Amino acid sequence: MATSYFEFFGENMPIDEGIANAYEAFVPEGEQWLASYPDATYGGVDNFQGVSTGMAKGTKAAHELWIFRLIKQFCNGVWDFNELNSFDGFEKFHAAQVKSYKEYWVSEYQKTLSHHTALRLVDLSIKWFRRTNDERVRALDSTGLAAAVRKYGHTVLNEPGQGLLKLLFIDEPRYRETGTTEEIEASYQAMQARIREFCALYGGSPLVVDVFARARHVR
Template sequence: MQTMVHITSLTPIIRDYRGAIKTCQKAFNNVNNEPTERGATSGAFQGNQAGPAGTERSAYRIFNDWATETLKKLLVLKQKGELGKAVDSQASFDEWHRGLVASLAEYWSAHAHPAYPLSRKQLYKLVNLFVKWLRIKVEDDVRAHIEKHGHTTLNTPTVRRAGELLGDSTLTPPADDKDFDNWYHDTQKRIRDFTETHGGSPVIVDVWCRAASLGDPDEDA
C-alpha cells in the first residue's frame, strides 16, 4: 500500500521521478519498442567476456542462447496457463527470479571458458534485462506482474541515479563479488520501499534511471 506524501516536502529529483511515472509506465508497456534480440545490448558485456580472444562463443551469444532456451520453457508454461502463477506475487516472482539467476549461472559455467566466470553483478543485470524484455512476449496480466514485482537493474548508470533518488551518495556495489547478493537484495528492498511511498515500482525506477543515461544504459564502468 502506497503512502501519500506532500509534494512540497520532496527533493527536486523525487519530484522529477514522480512526475515521470506515467511516462515510464507507458514506455514499459510499449511492446513495439524493443531494439534488442533478448534484452541486452552488446554494451552489457563490457569487461566480462566469455573467453580469450578468438573464443568461438562470445558472452553476447552465450546470453542470447540461454535466453532463447529459457524463453522456450516459459512459452510452454504460458501455453499451460501456468506462467502467471509463477509471478503473481512478490514471493513467487522472487522465487522464479532466483531460478533464472541459477539457470544463467549454470549455463555460463557450461559454455564459457572456465577462466572467465560471470560476476554476480553481471549475472543479476543480465537476468533483469531479460525479464524486462519478456514484456513483449507475454500476456497483459503477466506483463503487469513483471511491472509490479520486477527488480531494478543495478548496473553502474542505474545505481548512480538510484542513489540520487534514495538520497544516498555512497550507494555502490561491493568490491568483493561474494558480498554482492546481500547488497543486491538490500538495495532492491530499499528501492521497493521508496516506491511504496512515492509510486511506481522498481521496474519503473529502472526505466526512469535508464531514460537519463547519456550513453549505453546497459554498460558498466
C-alpha cells in the same frame, strides 16, 4: 539540495526531494513506456561492452541462446504464471534465473561469471519480457507474464541505475559490485528493498525507476 525523509525499516532515511518529485511526475510516462515501447533487442542486451564474461567473442550469441531456452520454458509451461504474479513467486523466479544463468555459462562455456554480472544480465533479460517484438513472447500476454514483469521486475544496477540511486538515497551505503557472492547478494537485496519502499511512497515500480534512471542518464 533539498532533502526529505521517509520511514524505511524503522529509520528516517534522507532522499533528494527534487529527484523524488521529478520521478513521481515521470511515473505515468514510465509506465506507458514499459507497457508499449517494443524492445528491438533479443533478450534485453545488445551492447556487451564492459560486460566481463571471460569470452573474447560470442558473448551476445551465448546470452541469446539462454534467452531462447527461457522462452521455450515459458511456452512449455515450465513456470506457473499464477505464481509469477505475486511478489514471493516472482522473487523465487528471479533467484532461479540468476542461478540458471551462472550455471549455464559454466556448463556450456566453462566460464564463471561474477555474481554482479549475472544479476545485471538477468535483470536486463527479465525486463525484456515486459514488451518485445518477439511473436512467441507476445503470445504469452494472456498469461500475465508482461504485467508481472512490469510490476515486480528489479531496477538494473548498471551505470544509469547506480548513478541515480547514489544521488537519490543520500548518505546511504552504495551497492557493492565486488566481494563474495553472499556479500554482493546482500547488498543487492538491500538496494532493491530500498527501491521498493521508495516506490510505495512515490508510485510506479522498480522498473519505472529503471526507465527514469536511463532517461536521466541519456539526456
